[in-house]
Amino acid sequence: MGRLSMTLGSILLVMALASSQDLPTVYEYYTEGGITSGLETGSNQFILNGKDITLYSGSIHYYRVVPEYWRDRLKRMRAAGLNAIETYVPWNLHEPKMGVFDFGQGGNDFSRLLDIRQFLQIAQEEDLLVILRPGPYICAEWEFGGLPSWLLRYPDIKVRTSDPIFVGHVRQYLDQLMAQVVDLQFTSGGPIIAVQIENEYGAFGEPTEIKDRVYLGAIRDAYVENGIRELLFTCDTPANSSDTGALPGYLQMANFNTDPEIQFELLKELQPGMPLMSMEYWTGWFDHWFESQHNFGNTPENFARYLQTIFNYNASVNFYMFHGGSAFGFMNGANVFDFFPNYAADVSSYDYGAPLSEAGDYTEKYTRAQELIALDNKVQTLTPSPPPQNPKTAYPAVTMQEFITYDQIIQQIPTELVIQIGSVTNMEALDINDGNGQAYGLVVYRSQIDLSTTAQLQITGRIRDVAMVVVDGEQKTKRPASQLALLGFGYWTQENSTFLLEGAAAGTNTLDVIVENWGRNNFGQPSDFDQRKGLYGELAVDGVALNDITAIPLEFKSSWVQGLTGWQTLAGGEALSGPLLLRTTFSITGAPTDTFLDMSAWSKGSIFVNGFHLGRFFHLGPLRTNYIPAPLLKEGLNEIIVFEHYLPADQLQFTDTPILE
Template structure:
């Protein structure tokens, strides 16, 4: 393999026509003389691209976690680190938000501006980067339901990630739409895509659940829809072996530590193939109610990357730029011990080489230096772009609010349904037969509530519940981990709650349940992800409640922008959630990136000029919420906060992110 590295170096030197001139771009070097072939594994232990040897230095970035105005900025920063490729997943749940309705940037939905995948592929090529595409349909990535659309849960007994004809039928419809968008952006057609993944970490689905026929179906769909670039699978080589792989196709390894062990196993399984880590986890993600996890230390990153390069292996850094999980789209993990379930934060900073706001970190410098030393192909690499400015705008007071009942009164009538008994949000007959995907659901009943009545819920709450009587919050602000052992959380089976001192007469009982995230990783049982209340009836002092009203709180941007009836905060007394509050502020000149400090608030979500930038929670670890400058505008700006419990009185900006107390690592 040393001779191949020398060959690469000599070839690159010969490509430079005159000493002193700039070296060629990647595309000039690998397309010189025309394109006759794509990424291949024909040469023992070495990738070739268009017949020339190539080592892939790739980084993960998700177009849907970055505002499109920053796509070029982030990609140029990645190229400046010496990377020659980027990798991205494709979120099915955003591209098909309702059954049979597809959105690739022009759907008029909240996230439509982030979904123009063809534009992203074009910009990647313009920034001299190849693309590794991972369409799923399952993508994991700490993303709600692993990217699967929640409306799949409307089918009783559906078995996702299998050859279940209902599941594969919907996958086929989606892939036909998606692949039509990207097929002409393949390298062999003059585009940027050099490789496409078959499913994702399928070996982690459990050996008993693996269906080779399902992987063959995905492969066949790719081929039928015109995909001709290199196909591959990825898993932990050590723990999964060939489980989850498709015979005859390249296997790659995912890991953060023990690269030698992973690569030795790959060499045992496919001795004549190139080595690549499709996910070299350089950081890690965070759960609410936990600490900020930075993943690999810089020393461990340096050591492990050195080992990867000693194997003459290719690498994809996951994540190179994490970005933000906007809206309600964060994922979660299940676990075998208390508290059994952990929802992910909205920040997907990941302690990545490029921070959530695109800033360079020490890990960026390490990777840049080590890639430069390992890479023997000399191509034109841009200088690192300057850091984007951050500013702490002046603090502004909350000036207006909407009570919970005012919010409910503005829910469109066609979304409010009558149900015989509690029903999961996905089963509601709304959104053109696709149910409710995200947000909160209100189960409402008019009932005479006796003093100290016992509210009994059958099964478990999915995931967090508030109880209101006549619009007044009865449940506690979640302070301290011990509260997880009380009513209102997924941890309790058949929980009950004492309703103290309800007003006399007929009351409006509201059980408000938040979908805090569907699990994105695990075995089949982890993908039974219905949300709300649905396991059994709800009763008050033994009286089973029937003929309920289901009210979805989806908080879509158009609806948030349309809200009316705002009341002045002045003179309103101590505000109590759930409610929405509003503040307005002026920006003179071009807006600048900033962060919100939510440490004085309780729990909820934030809308900046109508766009949901994510959740906040007083238990952390995430304290600040990132606002990219393109979400702001010159002139008047509006911030609306939906607060579950006790709101702050001010909107406090900061120029410095605070992702919480760091987890102690070795």
């Protein structure tokens, strides 16, 4: 603990020495004389190309950061003293349709974020080694833990097992992914020093149960047969699952946010003589909608205290997250619990209380990590100075200018997506999108029925996840006023729920039950991964089942949103009610900067900035703002479209600081 007693002047001296132009870069130091070996496990110590190395790594997800900012964020990470970064790889984005792969050129909504090869090359250019965690399951508070929703079209599929159907798709995905990165291994002159076999597999099932090692072996084989030569490993929380999710003969690492000594002592028992590493030292935590306040995770003081304990064990560390970024679009995950409300969807910000904020700003945890790494690191390399903070602007508020009604939205859904299904079925089972079903967004279950007298709508089973009822284009469900809304109709919490239909016009009425996928579960037991969304029980009115239902997907793909027509001018003081779309434009003079939209006055929905799906908002929080990176804006005229479920505001408010509450 003596290192903690060093003065601030000593710390600054260490940092100054590390910035000396006479020092080698990380790559110069570890490749001097040529590359003969990669990362290896020596006696209680990692060795890279014959030299001892302590890994100071940080998690960053390239698909949560606009690519124009990849280099910016990586520079900040290297300036903290990190010598490596870690990233997950989201299978669901890279194979959005079965057998159709996208590594940046797919023309999909997220294609711009998916050039993993370029990201890894930039990491190397910024003097950072890479730990790659390809999945197929990643958790990451990401939609379905990164698994593609089209897997759910197989009625009896068992994900994350040796189920031949699942493993067959995993192999096809890994074959494609490895072809993108195999030549970027360290022993080939690239940045990748280690590859994860599977992720927190010990948590998948009962704690004492040995997990499916045939499945783990199949993933290992896929890597080896595709030419992966670097160190392979698994990670779990040993105190919870011991080595039940490990593959014998391969290094285990530990995930935790407190009490490193407990986890490391268990690792030492499980694999004596092996180097220790925390693959996920949780720097903060994440938020769910409906929670009362933002979860910052560890305080900076505790963060530093546990980090020092890690270093006292001569252990390596990967900060999860070092920079969280954003869950753009519909990509947020969710968690399932065995207590009320049993399900909770993650917010769109993945700030995580990390050393670098969602917008890339330095926090107190950054400073603490930077100081402790400088004290612990025995290998002095050329370390750059931290780049300046990126500017933020609170642009003037803008008034909403135009709108499209719910009926106009429905009329513009492509005809090939509108299908007759008879009785209700889950969105993944819909025979659309070249046989891949509906992945994300909302689905409308429409029926024509006489509702001129008061009637009762009945939904058998549970809603997955949130439902609105619209009759003849008019919203009948109420804007949720508090967490107490979860006790009423329209939420997953209620089984076999009912809703009173009243006030409809005489004659045949159009009844729409709109169900939103608020995010598929990303962590838990095998049963928790049955994440089919929409309705899959029975829809009835006054006890009579509706068997002539039309399914209308509301996928909100960017190209469709940008191509909408029929916008009507919004008159001053006009009272509108959702579901509807509203649009406005605003002009920026000069180069745009980062900004935040304060959505506190709105209700619930999604935001599109210049066609890009920024994410979700919800007035009950805890998140109040949506981060807009400057590269999504442009000099001159910019467009923002809001899909509002309930009651809209008449303006969009900007701020230069996030409101996470």
